[in-house]
Amino acid sequence: MKTAPPTVSNAEPSSARLIATLGLAGLLSGLIIVTVFEATLPTITAHKAEMLRQAVFKVLPGTVSLQPLTYKDGQLVPVDKAEKDEESILAGYGADGRLIGYAIPGAGPGFQDIIRLLYGYLPEERRVVGMEILESRETPGLGDKIYKDANFVANFDALSIDPQIVAVKKGTKTAAHQVDAITGATISSKAVVRIINEANTRWLPRLNKVIDEGFKQSR
Amino acid sequence: MPKSKQDAYQEFIKGLWRDNPVFVQVLGMCPMLAVTNSAENALAMGGATFFVLVASSFFVASLQRWIPKQVRISTYIIIIATFVTVTDFTLEALVPRLHKELGAFIPLIVANCMILGRQEAFASRNSVRLAVVDALGMASGFLFALLALGSVREILGEGRLLGMDLFSPDFEPWVIMILPPGGFLTLGLLLLFFNWLRERKERLVERLDAWEAQGQ
Amino acid sequence: MRELLWIFVSALLINNFVLAYFLGLCPFLGVSQRLETAFRLGLATVFVMLITALCAWFLNTYILIYAPYLRLISFIVVIASTVQFIEMVIKKLSPALFKALGIFLPLITTNCAILGLAIFSTNKGYGLVEGLIYALGAGLGFTLALVLMAGLRQESELAPVPRLIRGTAMNLIIAGILSMAFMGFAGLFSAS
Numbered sequence: 273m274k275t276a277p278p279t280v281s282n283a284e285p286s287s288a289r290l291i292a293t294l295g296l297a298g299l300l301s302g303l304i305i306v307t308v309f310e311a312t313l314p315t316i317t318a319h320k321a322e323m324l325r326q327a328v329f330k331v332l333p334g335t336v337s338l339q340p341l342t343y344k345d346g347q348l349v350p351v352d353k354a355e356k357d358e359e360s361i362l363a364g365y366g367a368d369g370r371l372i373g374y375a376i377p378g379a380g381p382g383f384q385d386i387i388r389l390l391y392g393y394l395p396e397e398r399r400v401v402g403m404e405i406l407e408s409r410e411t412p413g414l415g416d417k418i419y420k421d422a423n424f425v426a427n428f429d430a431l432s433i434d435p436q437i438v439a440v441k442k443g444t445k446t447a448a449h450q451v452d453a454i455t456g457a458t459i460s461s462k463a464v465v466r467i468i469n470e471a472n473t474r475w476l477p478r479l480n481k482v483i484d485e486g487f488k489q490s491r
Numbered sequence: 492m493p494k495s496k497q498d499a500y501q502e503f504i505k506g507l508w509r510d511n512p513v514f515v516q517v518l519g520m521c522p523m524l525a526v527t528n529s530a531e532n533a534l535a536m537g538g539a540t541f542f543v544l545v546a547s548s549f550f551v552a553s554l555q556r557w558i559p560k561q562v563r564i565s566t567y568i569i570i571i572a573t574f575v576t577v578t579d580f581t582l583e584a585l586v587p588r589l590h591k592e593l594g595a596f597i598p599l600i601v602a603n604c605m606i607l608g609r610q611e612a613f614a615s616r617n618s619v620r621l622a623v624v625d626a627l628g629m630a631s632g633f634l635f636a637l638l639a640l641g642s643v644r645e646i647l648g649e650g651r652l653l654g655m656d657l658f659s660p661d662f663e664p665w666v667i668m669i670l671p672p673g674g675f676l677t678l679g680l681l682l683l684f685f686n687w688l689r690e691r692k693e694r695l696v697e698r699l700d701a702w703e704a705q706g707q
Numbered sequence: 708m709r710e711l712l713w714i715f716v717s718a719l720l721i722n723n724f725v726l727a728y729f730l731g732l733c734p735f736l737g738v739s740q741r742l743e744t745a746f747r748l749g750l751a752t753v754f755v756m757l758i759t760a761l762c763a764w765f766l767n768t769y770i771l772i773y774a775p776y777l778r779l780i781s782f783i784v785v786i787a788s789t790v791q792f793i794e795m796v797i798k799k800l801s802p803a804l805f806k807a808l809g810i811f812l813p814l815i816t817t818n819c820a821i822l823g824l825a826i827f828s829t830n831k832g833y834g835l836v837e838g839l840i841y842a843l844g845a846g847l848g849f850t851l852a853l854v855l856m857a858g859l860r861q862e863s864e865l866a867p868v869p870r871l872i873r874g875t876a877m878n879l880i881i882a883g884i885l886s887m888a889f890m891g892f893a894g895l896f897s898a899s
Contacts, residue, residue, distance in 0.1 A: 522729060598778075672890065675883030
């Protein structure tokens, strides 16, 4: 009769071994991740900056360079890069170095989910000169016209903010502060208008305190 | 050797059809339905999962001897999460637009039950070669399923495939297809179709066996 | 205040985690056969989500600012440890409760909904309070979807459904119709 081959001892591995395995795995994993992170960081950062610049150029026509500004302690302060939690806007400068206006971000609930946008504002003329939707999850075919319908976006190319921006039924726009809403997407249209109005309420008082000479174009 | 080649081939094929992770095992659907609203997104997500599965299987099979049984699941998860993070950064650097579309669902690949399942059921118990072939098969099956889903939804929901218009401008797209309900319904109907195909095949095999038994 | 309410209702109904974001499908399609079970799993998930939201906020605010690339791994580790810990605590404190929901807890670990909550919450930049409200809404929304599904499945067991459709295919189609129904909640908060 054949005897069974001797079995390998199945002793329980010590806790030290378990922890060592996990520790080693974690360490290797961390190394790999950090390497890839550092390698891809320059590309990612450059791309993000480029997307932001393009958005600002769209909403503030004529802009050549930008300067991020953060609102701190009652003052608008130029910063290199806005921190995540702080409220900030972007100042746009023309080819001659003079301030053109500000690109102000806004966000708020739309029909489905939060809409994030950027709009250009000229303080002296109290006008909105451009609007760009950055993020939205509105209904395809209806609500998504807030960025797909060129006519709707064009509403914001020369929009007076006095007394307040108002969305009106399509085709009934008569005054400079009115916006033609999208047929079948009233809620999304009104949401965009509301977001801009709310952002204005927040930022206009702060902008009025700004002295233009404070900003020299240094970029 | 011919036999092991045959084995490898079997392992690959089974992932494509017989044991297709989505249509047969119904695994790994969790975040996948969300990103199959177009064929391009489906391709991207399938590709990302492909890389993670093959890389993870490779490493798990290679290191199986050194991973104690008690911490194996945690170790597998660490390995999988590493590759998912790597994929996330790489995609963000190489194809930022696609990355934005897929959004938070790339990190969610780590919760894809299929990947962890393969490590536990196969990669940790077989040779590196077989494990990789199995991973290739499963990942291909997954990619195929995702593409099927994404294409159907994009064609019906937008009238396009991979961005190319298929119908005349008068085509009224069936918008619900690219919205969440469309995902559920499409997968449900596709599953139904696969079930029907399988049943037909089984009945055919039954009939053939019966004929043979009668000495036909 | 209104913002918090929006966050809650959005996660609960308008952008339901299961029916709008496809998260948590494994338990949704697998475990939701009996109403009682579904409800218990849902509540366990709410609990884990709340703790996860707390931990995620802590990690994001104090630790991950130094190593943002470790976000995914740290989230997973936290979720797995939390579930393990809760399991131990429940086992000690209430063996009856443990018997009732014991097997569900490991299931929750691989639940994409929990990880999804952590990631979404981070991407939206929610603070502590917002994060917790979001977690509450998401968890209750998950429970709601699960309970609805369980009820429908219990009813359909008695119905003459063709054999071919029975199973996951039917569940997915039911889910699709549920998802369509929930789309009706969009615009719930439309301010004029």
